[in-house]
Amino acid sequence: MKNASKNDSSKKNAGYKAAEYVEDGMVLGLGTGSTTHYFIEKVGMRMAEEGIKVKGIPTSFQSLLLAKKWNIPITTLEENDIDLSVDGADEVDSDFNLIKGGGAAHTKEKIVDYAAKEFIVIVDESKVVGKLGTFPVPVEVIPDASRVVIQALEDMGAECEIRMAQRKDGPVITDNGNFVIDAKFSEIASPQHLEIDLNSIPGVVENGIFTQMVDRVIVGTSDGTKEL
Numbered sequence: 001m002k003n004a005s006k007n008d009s010s011k012k013n014a015g016y017k018a019a020e021y022v023e024d025g026m027v028l029g030l031g032t033g034s035t036t037h038y039f040i041e042k043v044g045m046r047m048a049e050e051g052i053k054v055k056g057i058p059t060s061f062q063s064l065l066l067a068k069k070w071n072i073p074i075t076t077l078e079e080n081d082i083d084l085s086v087d088g089a090d091e092v093d094s095d096f097n098l099i100k101g102g103g104a105a106h107t108k109e110k111i112v113d114y115a116a117k118e119f120i121v122i123v124d125e126s127k128v129v130g131k132l133g134t135f136p137v138p139v140e141v142i143p144d145a146s147r148v149v150i151q152a153l154e155d156m157g158a159e160c161e162i163r164m165a166q167r168k169d170g171p172v173i174t175d176n177g178n179f180v181i182d183a184k185f186s187e188i189a190s191p192q193h194l195e196i197d198l199n200s201i202p203g204v205v206e207n208g209i210f211t212q213m214v215d216r217v218i219v220g221t222s223d224g225t226k227e228l
């Protein structure tokens with residue numbers, strides 16, 4: 001699913017630009033993925049070089065490890081509100097609707113990103129689309145419900161695959177112990193409605209459509225950034 005190294009300088013430009021929005025004392029939502037990697041890196045560098053102090057709420061085990069690497073103190077939603085969350089996306093449209101979950105982290109990401117006072121999305125140009133839906137919608141599902149959820153998704157017109165692990169036999173297991181079904185819809189007419197409809201299938205934990213929550217989209221290019 002991932003397109004990790006291809007657009008690295010664009011991802012770095014986007015991640016580093018987002019780190020300019022971080023202020024001393026902020027609690028940050030730390031998204032997941034190869035673009036957010038650069039945001040976390042730059043926040044860590046600013047802490048070391050400028051002496052700013054922040055705390056982070058990771059959205060995955062991957063972002064927890066990265067935060068630890070850069071000495072960003074970890075906190076939780078129990079203890080703190082989030083000032084700013086920064087996260088990547090697999091697709092973003094002109095209304096700032098997103099598909100996320102290419103790294104199977106969308107459930108925690110949605111909790112953290114929705115809870116933030118400000119949410120910035122960082123992408124390279126390949127993620128900007130006219131209409132969502134080329135990228136299949138990741139749907140996290142309780143393992144026992146997989147078959148019936150696939151049936152319900154197919155009834156809604158999707159082609160479905162349980163996401164398979166690499167270097168492990170069998171399905172990807174999320175940080176929450178669940179499976180991910182990648183659901184390819186031929187058309188997503190209304191992201192808002194689909195986001196709600198998918199979550200009303202019993203057994204679905206969360207889906208990767210994010211709507212009505214993004215404040216700013218920073219697009220990294222090979223020589224800088226632009227905003228949508």
Ligand SMILES: O=C[C@H](O)[C@H](O)[C@H](O)COP(=O)(O)O
Nearest residue numbers: 033034035088101102103105
């Ligand atoms: O589950 C993973 C996340 O939603 C990522 O933020 C998304 O897949 C984008 O990742 P990347 O920046 O690696 O393309």
